[in-house]
Amino acid sequence: MRCAQCDQSMSEARTISTHHTSEGWVRYKRCACGGVSIELLTLDTRPTGVHAARA
């Protein structure tokens, strides 16, 4: 996945927190630029949707 703020790879991003929801796992990751991306991992673990929110 890539940061929606700066478009760099999020592979080095720090995971802030992970929450279990009825749809799967929601993982909050903070990029080096300060942007926070939210990754949704459904129960079959395929990422299905990513969007970003400002910190």
Ligand SMILES: [Zn+2]
């Ligand atoms: Zn970024």
